[in-house]
Amino acid sequence: MASLRTDEAETHLVSRSVRVSAPSFRAVLDAAEAPRTVWSAPDEATVVGEGAAATVTADGPNRFDRVREAAEELFSSGDVHAGTEAARPRLFGGFAFHADSAGGPPWEEFPGARFVFPRVQVTYTDDGAWLTVNAVGPDADVGAVEKRLDRERERIASLPDAGPVAGPPGVVGRRRTTARDDWNASVEAAVDRIRAGDLVKVVLAQALEVDLETPLSVPDVLERLGDAYPECYRFLVEPNPGADRPQASFFGATPERLVSLRGRTVETDALAGTTGRGETPAEDEWLAQELLNDEKNVHEHELVAQTVREQLAPFASSVNAPDRRVKRLATVQHLWTPVTATLSTNEHVLSLVEALHPTPAVGGLPPEKALETIRDTEPFDRGWYASPVGWIDAAGYGTFAVALRSAVARGDVATLFAGVGVVEDSDPDREWDEVQLKYRALLDELER
Ligand SMILES: C=C(O[C@@H]1C=C(C(=O)O)C=C[C@H]1O)C(=O)O
DSSP states (O other), X not given: OXXXXXXXXXXXXXXXXXXXXXXXXXXXXXXXXXXXXXXXXXTSOEEEEESOSEEEEXXXXXXXXXXXXXXXXXXXXXXXXXXXXXXXXOEEEEEOSSTTOOOOTXXXXXXXXXXXXXXXEEEEETTEEEEEXXXXXXXXXXXXXXXXXXXXXXXXXXXXXXXXXXXXXXXXXEEESSOHHHHHHHHHHHHHHHHTTSOSEEEEEEEEEEEESSOOOHHHHHHHHHXXXXXXEEEEEXXXXXXXXXXXXXXXXXXXXXXXXXXXXXXXXXXXXXXXXXXXXXXHHHHHHHXXXXXXXXXXXXXXXXXXXXXXXXXXXXXXXXXOEEEEOSSEEEEEEEEEEEESSOOOHXXXXXXXXXXXXXXXXXXXXXHHHHHHHOSSXXXXXXXXXXXXXXXXXXXXXXXXXXXXXXXXXXXXXXXXXXXXXXXXXXXXXXXXXXXXXXHHHHOO
């Protein structure tokens, strides 16, 4: 069951916004009260959420519906003055990868779904910064919210400068979930099943636990990830701390959008098929051309592009996908098909999230057999890795990314996740190397 936790059953909502001269996103995040959230996407405002005016959680296979119902209930009684669209109040959060996620380490505080309606939201647009103060239930008094807006504005204006961005914390120990022999055996077993016609594709992942030399500064890492991966979706999800444990932070910079919905316009990405970066522009271009012409990668990619188009079709009056191209990131290059669709009726973004997750870029085909293979093969809990993370607004619009190139940090330990699509022609050694390459996105920000 979904639960909408406020201090009272009454969910009346008040939200007020004001333009502010806010210090940097790092300074605001550094001083933010828990639980903290960050969302930053290409062509969207960057948003820092502080505290929780309401929290929505759900478990099990109906978690998407439960969150949608709770979101609709929350926003149904809103008294909102946002001033600008970007500053409107939103719910931020995400879902576990599997419907029956066990919440094993390091995911103890991450249920099947968890969304936060922040008490304070700071939004950075191209046109300046906005402060939004939200209240739900007994706190939702217009006078009290307006007073809090004044206080928060003063607090934010007087925050100290964040100073220079700290470098990586350093890595002093590593533990892999998957030994090389076990990996080879798993990939070979998957390839055998694919050749026998039992499976078409399965995405197998690994986890890497690292000991940090000093505790992680999440604001600094997010800042550096933003510099290195401007075309990616950056996120931070911090649940309330568990008993006797340091705060867990799930964060990343993912190149993959699961879906965005605005009006009846849907945008999504088919992203699958990977190669490295070259030492020179010419080598980069050579690798990109090789990727575009590589039969195994094109097959792996087209399974995703085709499935995404098919899954959107029942909702859409039209689905458009141009020819596949290459998305070049700081550490890797991917085959990419941007897909757009026009809905035939109004939909909530979570209906599309539910229809699309998990795409064969992170699950496989046929979906149920691939998920079963993932559960039976991977010796760790995926938790929220490769799952939808993003935001929802009162209109039911939103953007969700696929939480790749991600890690959970807790105190001086961080767990990184990365996976690869296994198809008929997969070679275990090459797939191993691809996992290591995908770890680089976050390892480069952790290692000295
Ligand atoms: C599974 C991951 O990435 C996904 C798998 C890819 C592939 O197999 O080529 C490429 C991009 C992502 O869709 C990951 O980064 O962990």
